[in-house]
Amino acid sequence: MSTTLSDKQPPAARKQAAPAARPLARRHTRKRLAPGRPVPYGWALGALLLLGLWAAGSATGLIDARSLPAPWTIAVAAGDLIEDGRLQSNLATSAQRALLGLVIGVAGGLLFAMVSGLSRVGEALIDGPVQIKRAIPSLALIPLLILWFGIGETMKVVTIALGVFVPIYIHTHNGLRGIDNRYAELAETVRLSRPQFVRHVVLPGALPGFLLGMRFAVTAAWLALVVVEQVNATSGIGYMMELARTYGQIDIILVGLVVYGLLGLFSDALVRLVERRTLTWRRTLGD
Amino acid sequence: MATHTGGLTGTEDRGTAGGQGTIEDGGTDRAATVRIGNLVRSFGVRRILDGLDLTIAPGEFVALLGRSGSGKSTLLRALARLDHDVAGSGELAAPDNLSVVFQDARLLPWKRVLDNVVLGLTGPDAEQRGRAALAEVGLEGRERAWPIELSGGEQQRVSLARSLVRDPELLLADEPFGALDALTRIRMHVLLRRLCERHRPAVLLVTHDVDEAIVLADRVVVLEQGRIAADLPVELPAPRRHGSSEYAALRDRLLAQLGVDLAEDGGQA
């Protein structure tokens, strides 16, 4: 490859360039199709740019403060909310709801996926109903859930758990079914018992699917949280925003949005971190 | 021993009838490690194995040749008891303590090399034995590597270590070197030969490569139309190389048995 490259140079240049041309030539040999190394802190760049534009727009008056207050106005509002403790208590309530729903939904999704992934009878009994449930958006069930559980915490947690259950089930089940049958054969020839097979082959094999489901699940949990808190609640970030709307406090609404956004970002980053820690054996385009 | 059906018909059976495939040293009076009688395996209406008989003595290295689609893998999978849904009948006796080397190394990608080797082993010395096995195949120091970080040849060596660490009475290998380049393949031949001399398992090696069969095996059998059509001992002195006239004669016979027209094609590997 390097010879074809240097042959294109004029004869005079060829001699001088020869030693230096080698690394250069190698760099040009083939264009890589995978995206290559990640930009350090790349995820923050786009967000910072957007924030900068917003600040500039507010400062120059291009953005009307009545429809979108300046970033610093929002920071001040957040400061006030923290000072009188409203933000913390509402955040704690919201986080507790989301976490409880998440835990229940993940546990249920995992359990059902394992049963239906490991036994044909289980699959026959479970998979059909779950696919039907999947066709109905969890949020559409809210009226029914209100009639069943009232408008208290139970209804909220159940709604979140249902939203979490589906992606966990679908992706874990998919991961289980996708485990290569050749590994099952291997397990037979080294005479693994069924529990050993589950531990050494099934669970690690389904882990990538589960973690993918986890990322969807976290998003689903926050989404369901927003909805149930705005439908009817007396506490939580969503309630805080609803209240602010009735008083026309747009800065508080935006504080709520920022908090939701940060929660989503942090939880996704957390899942990704776990993903990177546990899936070191994989080499994908993403890494 | 797992005996499927019927009584034992093998003529060499003078030892433990239907019992353990024990390795008894010396003497001609040995219990066979593998005894296959009148074995039939079919897919639909096609009989792939059709009344096949084969006996393998303890420590014997048998190479199995046959055209593509002749049923070599089917036979091997029957011996490994991996053919759950395949219809068939016949007598099949093989030790429980057998290992399989697949064409792909078949390492669990989520387990480090050492954990792959000791997969399913129990006992406090499992890890120690695993390390020793890795050292035997020349991979000490790579215990903590992920399978994806190894070359194809290295992966296949790990798979060999995984098989040998179990001290199998029977080693089944289905074209284990088929995916390797010629040089690596020669190295693997030397390694396999050495390991087999040390551990002395009975071996059934499926291969496409007539030279591989002659270089490695004590006996070469050819599968054709569901049966063993040729069964030839390899009685060549230790370093088996191309060129000796015995080697060439055996090679020609095997190739002819496999239906290669030597008048047209003398140099096919």
Ligand SMILES: Nc1ncnc2c1ncn2[C@@H]1O[C@H](COP(=O)(O)OP(=O)(O)OP(=O)(O)O)[C@@H](O)[C@H]1O
């Ligand atoms: N699971 C299966 N279902 C249906 N037919 C099968 C199955 N497995 C193998 N066969 C058929 O049985 C025949 C023998 O297959 P087998 O894999 O044993 O051949 P082989 O001798 O190992 O060939 P190769 O050298 O190409 O690996 C083939 O014709 C194949 O199509």
Ligand SMILES: [Mg+2]
């Ligand atoms: Mg085959």
